[in-house]
Amino acid sequence: MKRRAAIIGLGHQAAEDHLPGLLGSSRAELVAVCDNNPDILHQRADTLGVPGFTQAGDLLDETVPDFVIVAVPHHAGRAVTEECAARGVHVLKEKPFATSVEEARELAGICHKGRVELMVTLQRRFNPIYSSVAGMLDQIGTPFLVGGHCSFHTPDPGAGWRGDLKQAGGGCILDMGYHLIDLLLWYFGLPSRVIAEFSTTALPEGGYDAEDTAVVQLGYDSGLYGSLVLSRWMAPKTEFMRVGRLPPRPVRDRR
Numbered sequence: 001m002k003r004r005a006a007i008i009g010l011g012h013q014a015a016e017d018h019l020p021g022l023l024g025s026s027r028a029e030l031v032a033v034c035d036n037n038p039d040i041l042h043q044r045a046d047t048l049g050v051p052g053f054t055q056a057g058d059l060l061d062e063t064v065p066d067f068v069i070v071a072v073p074h075h076a077g078r079a080v081t082e083e084c085a086a087r088g089v090h091v092l093k094e095k096p097f098a099t100s101v102e103e104a105r106e107l108a109g110i111c112h113k114g115r116v117e118l119m120v121t122l123q124r125r126f127n128p129i130y131s132s133v134a135g136m137l138d139q140i141g142t143p144f145l146v147g148g149h150c151s152f153h154t155p156d157p158g159a160g161w162r163g164d165l166k167q168a169g170g171g172c173i174l175d176m177g178y179h180l181i182d183l184l185l186w187y188f189g190l191p192s193r194v195i196a197e198f199s200t201t202a203l204p205e206g207g208y209d210a211e212d213t214a215v216v217q218l219g220y221d222s223g224l225y226g227s228l229v230l231s232r233w234m235a236p237k238t239e240f241m242r243v244g245r246l247p248p249r250p251v252r253d254r255r
């Protein structure tokens with residue numbers, strides 16, 4: 001039996017990934033969509049041929065989905081998730097899980113109380129390129145240095161909610177660095193020390209306060225050092241992570 005799925009937030013990420021994913025799924029069917037912008041909603045709902053709602057609560061009450069994909073701007077994620085949890089509806093939430101530690105604790109409590117599962121879309125964890133690295137790290141020797149880079153050029157870092165710290169909760173670290181940071185945690189665990197420098201000045205007349213560029217330095221008690229360079233100002237569009245290792249220790253000849 002197919003699970004009944006709904007999408008709340010019909011912007012870029014829903015159109016690029018979630019709608020094609022659901023429409024092609026043999027295990028879930030799209031039963032409703034929601035966007036609080038009526039123009040976007042009607043455009044999408046008409047094409048998809050499913051009921052559309054401007055309020056998440058109305059969608060949940062009227063269509064009773066098994067789970068909901070939440071793909072709204074960062075500041076709206078908590079309230080929508082709370083509405084789902086209050087009705088016992090499971091959530092696949094777009095990253096970030098939360099915009100602060102406090103919000104993360106609240107969300108965890110809300111989901112626990114509502115007995116719902118919340119999964120965050122960290123899709124690299126299901127990509128063989130990244131999962132194969134997790135399996136190979138043991139074989140390459142002791143990691144010594146790790147460097148991650150994620151950048152692209154947006155001509156206006158202040159455009160939309162992403163340029164506004166209150167709505168986005170953070171700039172390129174939270175929005176773009178999230179995936180690389182998750183990979184670092186997956187591969188190497190929590191660092192012992194973190195220092196970050198960031199800038200909101202790539203476009204001084206842009207009037208935005210969410211960082212456009214950041215350099216993050218990491219230190220692990222194991223002796224591993226790392227850095228992340230993140231920018232939504234610097235072309236070309238690039239994402240990579242490199243790991244350097246210590247040379248294998250020579251095996252002593254015991255003869």
Ligand SMILES: NC(=O)c1ccc[n+]([C@@H]2O[C@H](COP(=O)([O-])OP(=O)(O)OC[C@H]3O[C@@H](n4cnc5c(N)ncnc54)[C@H](O)[C@@H]3O)[C@@H](O)[C@H]2O)c1
Binds near residue numbers: 011014040080122
């Ligand atoms: N996993 C990834 O690789 C990836 C990639 C891009 C974006 N994202 C995430 O997806 C989420 C959405 O990003 P986006 O680029 O699609 O943004 P977007 O601005 O293109 O779309 C967000 C949509 O949500 C709607 N919306 C806002 N508040 C709402 C509410 N309370 N109820 C219903 N609809 C509401 C807006 O009208 C808009 O259509 C963000 O959390 C972002 O970080 C993840």
